[in-house]
Amino acid sequence: MxxxxxxxxxxxxxxxxxxxxxxxxxxxxxxxxxxxxxxxxxxxxxxxxxxxxxxxxxxxxxxxxxxxxxxxxxxxxxxxxxxxxxxxxxxxxxxxxxxxxxxxxxxxxxxxxxxxNIRNLIETCQNRFSTKKNVNAGKELHKAKESYEEKLTSWEQAEEERIRTLAMWTDLPAKEKEKKELANSLKQKEESILLLKKQAEDLQAKQKHKNTAQLLQSVLTWESKRVSVEEMKKWISSDKDKAVIRIDEEIKNLKLIKKENLRKSQDITAGLSALQKEIGDQTLQKNRLSNHDGIAFDIQKKIGSVDFENAPKIQKIEWKMHILLTGIILLTIGIGVSFITYLKSLSSLFYVFAGLLSFAGLTLVVNFSRKLTLEVDSSKLEKEFQALAEELTLRTDGTIRPLISSKEGIRDALSKFKESLATASRNLEQTNERFQQSQEQLARLRSEETKIGNELVTKENEYLEILTYFGVKDLPEFQEKLSNAKADEQSFQHLQAQIQTALIDYQLKDASALKVKLKDELETFEQNLVPSDFSSEEKSLLKNLMFQIESETKDYHKLKDIYFAKESELSGIVGGSQVKIKDILEKCDRLRKEKEDAQVLLIQIEKNFAAYKVLADIFSEMETGSExxxxxxxxxxxxxxxxxxxxxxxxxxxxxxxxxxxxxxxxxxxxxxxxxxxxxxxxxxxxxxxxxxxxxxxxxxxxxxxxxxxxxxxxxxxxxxxxxxxxxxxxxxxxxxxxxxxxxxxxxxxxxxxxxxxxxxxxxxxxx
The missing domain is CATH 3.40.50.300 (P-loop containing nucleotide triphosphate hydrolases)
Structure with missing residues (x-):
């Protein structure tokens, strides 16, 4: 178990x-x-x-x-x-x-x-459960049994008659049973809905009590906040709350610009000092280079005067190898022909031929195989250029120093010198321009700084004036006060909307009447002992109850429709015999109730018999003769x-x-x-x-x-x-x-x- x-x-x-x-x-x-x-x-x-x-x-x-x-x-x-x-x-x-x-x-x-008296008690109890017909209890028992059997027989006969009457309709008993079951289901469903509604009404009363108390508190809060919120609206509607934020932002921007201009001025001032030093250095460099410009021009002229005609020269033989070889070959052939003619005693024509060849070869070797040319004496010329390079280096104090002691080296050094001089002049000019631009920019920044300072003073005075108007010292305090004011206004508007809705629901004109009405309702709740606590669990329970009531009600109406349809169907089946069937059914129900009443009476008498028998057994256990x-x-x-x-x-x-x-x-x-x-x-x-x-x-x-x-x-x-x-x-x-x-x-x-x-x-x- x-x-x-x-x-x-x-x-x-x-x-x-x-x-x-x-x-x-x-x-x-x-x-x-x-x-x-x-x-x-x-x-x-x-x-x-x-x-x-x-x-x-x-x-x-x-x-x-x-x-x-x-x-x-x-x-x-x-x-x-x-x-x-x-x-x-x-x-x-x-x-x-x-x-x-x-x-x-x-x-x-x-x-x-x-x-x-124990004996009397035992006897009384025995008489109370005696089944003898000459005893009242027995008479009552037999009478109850006869009544029950009679009622049972009458009901069974009526039931048989009902079954016989309805036998002509095959489905009627089953449909009637279904109808009864539907009727019982409808009754149970209705009782269930009533019970659920009772539970829901109790919870709704608690919820109404709690909501009424909360609404009354909202009315009281609304009354306490009304004056302060109206005052807040006035200074919020002046748009000064927006102005203070705008001016604060402008002051921050002006301070940032001022700070940035100050930084730029400091950078420009530092740059001017550097530019002044740079101009001085570049001026010295340019002057130093300009001092050597005449020397460079003089050396340039000397280099130009050393041309081919004025330069030292030497004679140079240039051999034409192909002519020289041709002449030597012809000369050799002529000598060879002469020697062969001599040895072999050939004709004198061969001597003539050999002589012509030799003459031609010798002429080519002597007159046409070489070329005489005049060339500049490079060693002497090199010494002259070395002297010019040394002169240039010494006279310019090493400023112009040729890398190679030659005409090209000197010219290259002079060219670089001219480029350096031009670069120095150009750099000095550019630096002077930058210096002048920086001075102009510095002047503009100082002028703008003065203007920003004046504007900043004006904005700060306006900012302090607005903060004083709102009764705060700084922006965070102002923002906090503004936030609180807006929150209060929002809360007030929410309360006002809630009260307006309540006024419509209660059909009242103003909050004073609503307050009186709510107090009366609270007194009624307290007199009726309705609790004011309504928890979230109860809220969920109420919601579930309402859903359950709705669901049960839908089921109830569906069952009701089915029941009416079943009833209509039964009415159609019965048709003209409806009155007869109704009489039979009413008679059957009446006899059934009489049978049940007789059965209940018989069971009660039998229970009493059993109870008196137990009492008789208890008294029998007790000591007899006790008074x-x-x-x-x-x-x-x-x-x-x-x-x-x-x-x-x-x-x-x-x-x-x-x-x-x-x-x-x-x-x-x-x-x-x-x-x-x-x-x-x-x-x-x-x-x-x-x-x-x-x-x-x-x-x-x-x-x-x-x-x-x-x-x-x-x-x-x-x-x-x-x-x-x-x-x-x-x-x-x-x-x-x-x-x-x-x-x-x-x-x-x-x-x-x-x-x-x-x-x-x-x-x-x-x-x-």
Whole structure:
């Protein structure tokens, strides 16, 4: 057997197995009370508006679910808690409480409503459950049975007639069943919608209370801000707030320009100093070069005077090798021909021919094989140019120094000198131009700086004037004040729009009337005890409820349409026999109700018979012949009490009237009221009384559960051990189930140990 908690307090989707003995052990705030309430909710049907039911609703809300038994018992929570539960160690009965008075009255009425003679009680009870026809109870039982059988027969005949009448329409019974099911569904859906609407109305009332309080606060805030916001609007509308930002930006720009001009002036001043130094250096360089310009011109003239005619010359022979070789060859051939002619004594013509060849060859060698030319004497010319180069170097103090002591070297040096002189003149001219431009730029910057300074003074005066107008010292403070003012204005506008909407909703003219109306509504809410707290969870719940109501309403209308369609269909099928069928159905329903009423009466009589039989058995156990109102009950209680007490504390009970306080003999054998005994002993007495009453009431209520929440709080170890043993023995003998709730480690160990010794199924759930 499991206790299933889908949603109950701090437990979500939890399951706790239960045995013959179940212990929930843990410190405070771990859920023991929640589990106790969950067990009660899982055993009996929680309904009505008793203090306990209201406590459950306030503690856990409307949505809670605990499952244990398949069928919940229809027992009031007060009766269950007084009969089968002991909470917080309270085993005595509070005589001033309504529930305790009902408990005692129930004992008295159930046991002694026909007198206090045990034999009379037994006889009365036996007569009350006797089935003999000569006894009133038997007559009543037989009459109820005959009435039930008669009503049952009449209803069965009417039902058969209804079935026969409707048999002509094959689908009519099924359609009628569908119609009834639809009617039941419509009724359930309507009840569900009404319940949801009730929950939604409660939440809407809380939301309305909260919104009304907030709206009233908004009206009060709007009234307090109205004057200050109007004043803010005036100076905001003057556009000076924009001017101060613009002027501040202009001042920053002017300061940046002034700073930049100052930097430029400093750079230009530094540049002028550098240019002055550069002009001086370039002037010296130009003057130094100009001093050597005449020497360079003189040397240039001397170089020009050294031409080919005036230069020293030498004669040079230039051989024409091809002519020389031709002449030598001709000369050699002529000599050879002459020698051969001589040796061979040839004709004299050969001598002539040889002579011509030799003459021609000799003529070519002597007259045509060489060429005489005059050339300049380069060594002398070189010495002259070296002398000119040395002269140029010495006269210019090394300023003009030819790299090569030649005509070209001197000319190249003179050319470079002229270029250097021209460059120096040009550089000096350019530097003078830059110097003049820098002076002009510096003058412009100083003039602009003076103008910017005057404009800056004007802007700063205007800036300070506006800041003084707004009552601030600097721009950050002004911006903060402006931001706050705009935020206040925006908040004010929001409040004003909210109030205007409320005025339209309430159909009022001004905020004063709205304030009075809201105060009246708040008083009404407080008089009706409507809470003003409306959490976000409740808002979400309300939203879900409204959605659920809308969904359920749509489903309801759909079902209603289906129902009307089904009803119309049935009407069409029945047609002309509608009146007859209606009469048959009405007769069948009437006979069914009469049969059910007769059955309920018979069941009630049979229950009474069973109850009186149980009472007769109880009285039969009591001592016969007792004439005391309560002596027999006291005897039974005394027996149970002495079973629960430790052996050395066995006491006799004296309790003759329910209106009296029970008396017992203490350990000094003095008769005293139970309330004057020690706390632990008194607790044992009342604990035995509670178990006795629970056992007697269980036959009627069909319950075999005990819920014990710290039941032995005021007992010493001996009494606690005795009470534990007695309770476990009671559970074992009567085949009951007991659930203990405790934070006491000793009690937990005691229960586990004794349950093990008694061979009882025991399970421990440690919480926290």
């Amino acid at each position: 499991n206790l299933k908690l889908e949603s109950f307090g701090l437990f979500k989707n939890k399951s706790f197995p239960l045995k013959t003995v179940t212990i929930f052990y843990g410190p405070n705030e771990t859920g023991k009370t929640t589990l106790f309430d969950a067990l009660v909710s899982a055993l009996i049907r929680i309904k009505g508006n008793s203090p306990y039911v209201r406590k459950l609703r306030d503690r856990y809300g409307e949505v809670r679910k605990a499952e244990l038994a398949k069928t919940l018992l229809d027992i009031s929570p007060g009766k269950f808690l007084n009969s089968y539960a002991i909470r917080e160690g309270k085993v005595t009965l509070d005589e001033d409480s309504k529930e305790s008075a009902e408990l005692l009255n129930s004992i008295q009425k159930s046991l002694f409503d026909s007198g206090y 005391s109102q309560i002596l027999t009950l006291v005897h039974s209680l005394s027996k149970r009490w002495n079973e629960i007490l430790p052996e050395e504390n066995i006491k006799k009970i004296e309790w003759n009237e329910l209106s009296e306080i029970p008396k017992v003999f203490d350990k000094t054998n003095v008769m005293r009221d139970v309330d004057l005994l020690s706390t632990g002993t008194k607790e044992l007495f009342y604990f035995s009384l509670r178990l006795e009453y629970a056992l007697r009431m269980s036959a009627e209520d069909n319950i075999n559960w005990l819920l014990l929440d710290e039941p032995f709080r005021h007992m010493d170890p001996a009494r606690m051990n005795s009470a534990v043993c007695y309770t476990l023995d009671f559970l074992k003998k009567e085949k009951w189930q007991g659930v203990f709730f405790t934070f006491d480690t000793i009690l937990k160990d005691e229960i586990e140990q004794n349950a093990k010794e008694m061979d009882l199924d025991c399970i421990l759930h440690s919480l926290g």
